[in-house]
Amino acid sequence: MARRVSCGSEELHVLAVDDSNVDRKVIERLLRISSCKVTAVDSGSRALQYLGLDGEKNSVGFDGLKVNLIMTDYSMPGMTGYELLKKIKQKSSALREIPVVIMSSEKILARIDRCLEEGAEEFLMKPVKLSDVKRLKSFILRGEGDEHGEKQTQKRKLEDDPLSASSPLSSSASSLSGNLSPSPPPSPSSTLQPLSKRTRL
Amino acid sequence: MEVGQLQRKFVDYTASLFCEGFLDEQFTQLQQLQDESNPDFVVEVVSLFFEDTEKLLNDLTRALDQQSVDFKKVDAHVHQLKGSSSSIGAQRVRNACIAFRNFCEEQNTDACSKCLLQVKQEYSLVKNKLDTLFRLEQQIVEAGGAVPMVG
Numbered sequence: 001m002a003r004r005v006s007c008g009s010e011e012l013h014v015l016a017v018d019d020s021n022v023d024r025k026v027i028e029r030l031l032r033i034s035s036c037k038v039t040a041v042d043s044g045s046r047a048l049q050y051l052g053l054d055g056e057k058n059s060v061g062f063d064g065l066k067v068n069l070i071m072t073d074y075s076m077p078g079m080t081g082y083e084l085l086k087k088i089k090q091k092s093s094a095l096r097e098i099p100v101v102i103m104s105s106e107k108i109l110a111r112i113d114r115c116l117e118e119g120a121e122e123f124l125m126k127p128v129k130l131s132d133v134k135r136l137k138s139f140i141l142r143g144e145g146d147e148h149g150e151k152q153t154q155k156r157k158l159e160d161d162p163l164s165a166s167s168p169l170s171s172s173a174s175s176l177s178g179n180l181s182p183s184p185p186p187s188p189s190s191t192l193q194p195l196s197k198r199t200r201l
Numbered sequence: 202m203e204v205g206q207l208q209r210k211f212v213d214y215t216a217s218l219f220c221e222g223f224l225d226e227q228f229t230q231l232q233q234l235q236d237e238s239n240p241d242f243v244v245e246v247v248s249l250f251f252e253d254t255e256k257l258l259n260d261l262t263r264a265l266d267q268q269s270v271d272f273k274k275v276d277a278h279v280h281q282l283k284g285s286s287s288s289i290g291a292q293r294v295r296n297a298c299i300a301f302r303n304f305c306e307e308q309n310t311d312a313c314s315k316c317l318l319q320v321k322q323e324y325s326l327v328k329n330k331l332d333t334l335f336r337l338e339q340q341i342v343e344a345g346g347a348v349p350m351v352g
Binding site: 020021022023025026029030033075077105126127129130 | 227230231233234239242245246249250252253277280281283284285287288289
């Protein structure tokens with residue numbers, strides 16, 4: 001079973017979305033300490049701008065760096081994290097394969113279910129811990145290796161046992177390469193491929 | 202005061218803040234994110250918290266002062282404050298916010314005003330404590346010592 005080399009030298013690039021100055025600073029630090037590249041924005045609309053999903057041909061701020069993971073707060077003025085999630089996961093969205101994680105300080109089951117149903121990878125309780133980020137990172141990176149197509153049967157949520165490994169995801173049937181938003185040039189070295197959509201229950 | 206004494210004072214003071222419930226585990230998490238490459242991380246995050254809180258407290262005072270109180274708005278502000286206090290481990294502020302939100306739900310202006318007072322008091326207390334803590338840290342560094350890791 002050959003593991004793709006991509007996760008070796010490549011750093012994860014995470015787009016963090018949170019309207020709280022304090023939380024943005026903390027998540028940024030958590031990610032940097034975990035050797036991730038971080039772009040932090042303070043709203044859903046700025047996130048869409050950055051991703052090139054806002055409809056503008058030449059999005060301000062899009063710097064060509066491919067995003068491997070989006071972590072967004074749920075409760076934000078204007079556009080909630082849930083609304084942002086929906087926009088990213090739209091069928092027509094070029095970036096719907098990017099895993100999205102929702103963060104919230106409120107443990108509302110209906111909210112959690114809604115987010116997972118809409119395609120969120122995970123729902124993290126705030127305050128987010130270093131162990132959450134480390135687990136998330138290895139989970140995202142691991143989605144790369146398995147070629148035997150083990151299907152993910154259950155999405156993780158809440159405070160799972162941090163030691164429990166998630167089952168590897170099946171490799172992606174459709175790749176993103178043709179569908180990236182207009183402006184940026186593709187990264188020179190092979191970057192992480194997006195995770196495949198998991199079987200929805 | 203020589204370095205050893207300052208360090209002991211720092212350790213004792215930090216421990217008391219946890220004992221008395223001013224700070225919780227989340228503060229320790231933040232301290233663990235600090236290192237030589239980011240030596241001021243905790244001070245920076247806490248400073249952001251101070252800035253944000255002062256603005257929120259002003260907004261809350263104004264909102265509760267209105268003829269017709271917009272409880273949705275008040276609740277939104279308290280929710281924000283609850284979040285940020287939780288993120289830095291300011292436990293007593295966070296707990297005061299939880300009580301506050303309950304009264305927002307009841308749309309009880311009087312009770313909310315009392316809660317706001319309570320939140321202001323808790324904030325003032327923890328701000329004082331943290332300022333003292335950071336000052337101690339500074340003294341240690343200036344005296345040529347290393348700041349002990351507590352907890």
